[in-house]
Amino acid sequence: MGHPAQKGCPLVTVIGKLFLMSPAEQKQHAHELVERLDAGQLNAVVRLLEVMTNPVARALANAPIEEEPISEEEIKALDEAREWVKHNKPIPHEQVLAELGITQEEIDGCNKRR
Numbered sequence: 001m002g003h004p005a006q007k008g009c010p011l012v013t014v015i016g017k018l019f020l021m022s023p024a025e026q027k028q029h030a031h032e033l034v035e036r037l038d039a040g041q042l043n044a045v046v047r048l049l050e051v052m053t054n055p056v057a058r059a060l061a062n063a064p065i066e067e068e069p070i071s072e073e074e075i076k077a078l079d080e081a082r083e084w085v086k087h088n089k090p091i092p093h094e095q096v097l098a099e100l101g102i103t104q105e106e107i108d109g110c111n112k113r114r
Helices: 023-035 039-053 055-062 072-087 093-100 104-113
Strands: none
Touching: 039 055, 093 104
16 A cells, blocks of 8 residues: 555545654655645744744743733833824834844844744
8 A cells, every 4th residue: 555645645544543654754745735725824834833943932922921010101101102103104114124224134034043
């Protein structure tokens, strides 16, 4: 009996028994499954894989929700920011980066190295 992934079979069981695949076969099977995904599914799988392979992202995803109350000072700062946006045009992200002398590519490069 041939390998189920080679026949396009999405199942990894053969006659009720677990079909054991080598790591190389598992990767090949994963590639075949990825090829079947639509854009939305692919995006979800990519994000999942990024979290699974990035220890910092995994730690953040599993971190408990912060329960520290917002201070009066923070509430005031948020209110001031909301009021400012009502009367001013928001500053584009790219402009802020330019004023700081950095690029989005530099930020993305730092994020990938983590």
